[in-house]
Amino acid sequence: xxxxxxxxxxxxFLYVFEHFVDFFKWPLVAILGAALICTPNFGFMTPxxxxxxxxxxxxxxxxxxxxxxxxxxxxxxxxxxxxYGIGAYVCALAMxxxxxxxxxxxxxxxxxxxxxxxxxxxxxxxxxxxYLSIVTLGFCEIVQMILKQWESVTNGNYGIRxxxxxxxxxxKLDMKNGGLFYLALALCILxxxxxxxxxxxxxxxxxxxxxxxxxxxxxxxxxTSRYKILAFVISAFxxxxxxxxxxxxxxxxxxxxxxxxxxxxxxxxxxxxxGLGTVRGMVFGSALLWLFPQVFRFxxxxxxxxxxVLLVLMMQFRPQxxxxxxxxxxxxxxxxxxxxxxxxxxxxxxxxxxREA
Amino acid sequence: MAFLxxxxxxxxxxxxxxxxxxxxxxxxxxxxxxxxxxxxxxxxVFNMLTGVYQVTxxxxxxxxxxxxxxxxxxxxxxxxxxxxxxxxxxxxxxxVENVLVGMHIHTHYNFFQGLFHTPAYRRQEAENxxxxxxxxxxxxxxxxxxxxxxxxxxxxxxxVEIARAMATDAKLLLLDEPAAGMNPAESETLLQFIRHLKSxxxxxxxxxxxxxxxxxxxxxxxxxxxGKLIAEGLPDEIANNQAVIDAYLGGEREKHAED
Numbered sequence: 018x019x020x021x022x023x024x025x026x027x028x029x030f031l032y033v034f035e036h037f038v039d040f041f042k043w044p045l046v047a048i049l050g051a052a053l054i055c056t057p058n059f060g061f062m063t064p065x066x067x068x069x070x071x072x073x074x075x076x077x078x079x080x081x082x083x084x085x086x087x088x089x090x091x092x093x094x095x096x097x098x099x100x101y102g103i104g105a106y107v108c109a110l111a112m113x114x115x116x117x118x119x120x121x122x123x124x125x126x127x128x129x130x131x132x133x134x135x136x137x138x139x140x141x142x143x144x145x146x147x148y149l150s151i152v153t154l155g156f157c158e159i160v161q162m163i164l165k166q167w168e169s170v171t172n173g174n175y176g177i178r179x180x181x182x183x184x185x186x187x188x189k190l191d192m193k194n195g196g197l198f199y200l201a202l203a204l205c206i207l208x209x210x211x212x213x214x215x216x217x218x219x220x221x222x223x224x225x226x227x228x229x230x231x232x233x234x235x236x237x238x239x240x241t242s243r244y245k246i247l248a249f250v251i252s253a254f255x256x257x258x259x260x261x262x263x264x265x266x267x268x269x270x271x272x273x274x275x276x277x278x279x280x281x282x283x284x285x286x287x288x289x290x291x292g293l294g295t296v297r298g299m300v301f302g303s304a305l306l307w308l309f310p311q312v313f314r315f316x317x318x319x320x321x322x323x324x325x326v327l328l329v330l331m332m333q334f335r336p337q338x339x340x341x342x343x344x345x346x347x348x349x350x351x352x353x354x355x356x357x358x359x360x361x362x363x364x365x366x367x368x369x370x371x372r373e374a
Numbered sequence: 375m376a377f378l379x380x381x382x383x384x385x386x387x388x389x390x391x392x393x394x395x396x397x398x399x400x401x402x403x404x405x406x407x408x409x410x411x412x413x414x415x416x417x418x419v420f421n422m423l424t425g426v427y428q429v430t431x432x433x434x435x436x437x438x439x440x441x442x443x444x445x446x447x448x449x450x451x452x453x454x455x456x457x458x459x460x461x462x463x464x465x466x467x468x469x470v471e472n473v474l475v476g477m478h479i480h481t482h483y484n485f486f487q488g489l490f491h492t493p494a495y496r497r498q499e500a501e502n503x504x505x506x507x508x509x510x511x512x513x514x515x516x517x518x519x520x521x522x523x524x525x526x527x528x529x530x531x532x533x534v535e536i537a538r539a540m541a542t543d544a545k546l547l548l549l550d551e552p553a554a555g556m557n558p559a560e561s562e563t564l565l566q567f568i569r570h571l572k573s574x575x576x577x578x579x580x581x582x583x584x585x586x587x588x589x590x591x592x593x594x595x596x597x598x599x600x601g602k603l604i605a606e607g608l609p610d611e612i613a614n615n616q617a618v619i620d621a622y623l624g625g626e627r628e629k630h631a632e633d
Binding site for chain 1: 447499542
């Protein structure tokens with residue numbers, strides 16, 4: 018097959034695939050968008066399946082949040098269930114105890130988690146690798162303890178009940194009308210777009226420079242401490258928002274055990290299985306990790322053995338994650354950048370022009 | 375007033391005096407080389423100049439500004455930039471992105487402007503990309519702007535490092551063994567390029583073992599051995615200096631000769 022997308026034999030499958038997708042970008046987005054809009058009306062969307070689909074979307078978003086920290090900045094966190102729990106509780110408490118509407122509560126959940134992220138980010142400046150992992154692990158446990166012990170506020174092990182459903186312009190969003198699905202979907206898409214925007218900006222490049230070589234990043238004038246904290250804050254904000262979404266989709270009821278170490282590991286698995294540093298990978302990783310136990314339900318307890326084996330094989334043979342490839346597409350340049358290159362007589366370097374066969 | 379003036383800098387790591395009371399200066403528009411056997415303390419001098427190590431004693435001044443007690447981030451803003459002896463690129467970033475990271479301190483938009491891709495962001499990014507491509511083209515790396523830095527051959531990675539250092543808008547470039555790992559043809563091209571840097575207004579302080587490069591490109595040479603300055607002068611003087619020959623070829627003790 019030799020055409021405008023290159024040939025599989027000469028350029029490799031990935032090259033052809035990526036150029037094909039890039040060429041039909043907008044039609045594909047339109048088809049996917051239409052499919053997603055129609056999803057709540059599909060036959061398979063029973064209440065149980067709807068919940069799984071929403072969890073896939075939610076964990077894709079949580080993955081994106083953690084990815085800012087691990088994938089972009091190279092800082093490992095085993096404590097993201099802490100931010101997730103903080104987000105869920107802040108949102109739930111704001112709605113039940115303070116009687117706030119959903120949207121300001123959700124924002125408060127994100128901001129509060131971000132503030133905690135800032136505080137957690139401070140000691141991590143002097144730590145990295147294993148030590149940082151231990152600190153974040155401890156953080157997760159502390160949050161768990163507070164949720165369980167601070168009974169006057171969090172209601173301890175009983176959790177928070179009767180969390181109201183969110184409203185949008187007077188319309189109640191629930192499972193039946195697909196409102197919660199659209200809510201999660203919209204916020205997940207916004208998060209994905211934000212992550213891509215960050216990745217293509219000065220801040221994102223600073224994150225990745227720190228990940229690739231911290232000393233060299235320092236020598237380029239990047240204030241590495243500041244950017245590491247920023248990564249923590251962004252990551253915590255996204256995860257806190259995720260927690261806020263969780264509190265309204267979780268049967269109007271949350272309890273501390275939803276935000277334990279295992280939850281951190283699940284989020285981490287989404288990032289690593291999907292593809293470190295990519296947004297597409299988060300969606301795939303989340304779908305894989307949520308669907309696998311469902312599809313292989315007939316294997317009973319064996320599915321967890323297979324699940325484990327799958328993860329081990331994955332790390333052995335595809336450590337970059339399922340969709341963690343490096344793009345073969347040329348560096349994306351805005352129209353303004355192309356124009357400036359043309360003005361300077363550097364037309365040859367504009368992607369798509371003067372490209373060799 | 376000297377462009378870069380270094381007076382009696384000393385650094386001790388515990389009991390080891392790695393650099394012992396070294397003084398030198400670089401005038402604007404010069405190419406000055408720092409040579410010496412392995413372990414002589416050349417890279418340590420670079421690390422002191424760029425704020426990686428804190429000087430134990432002595433004084434350093436660049437264009438009238440004190441360099442002591444400054445962080446690396448502050449020093450790069452004073453227009454000093456460097457490359458590394460053992461490549462320190464950002465391997466998972468594209469070549470052009472590596473150079474864009476070099477422009478970090480001159481990229482004037484904040485996080486939120488970047489997040490929402492405001493007109494200020496678009497303008498600055500477009501300008502930076504054009505400039506990055508221009509720098510890469512000038513060093514003969516225009517073809518590789520889309521490649522990932524980690525996938526390039528060694529010699530090309532060195533060029534990207536120089537391009538990244540240039541992108542900081544530095545006036546003084548500290549190049550740490552730029553010709554290492556290059557074949558003779560490549561190092562000849564590098565020689566031309568360093569001359570070109572001088573002609574477009576850069577001042578270069580060079581650490582290099584490739585004597586062909588050092589002798590042909592340097593205005594002046596300083597020789598370090600065991601942390602001490604043992605000679606300084608024009609390339610011809612250095613080539614015939616007995617202390618230098620002893621240091622390189624071994625007086626009483628056999629040492630490693632690089633060329």
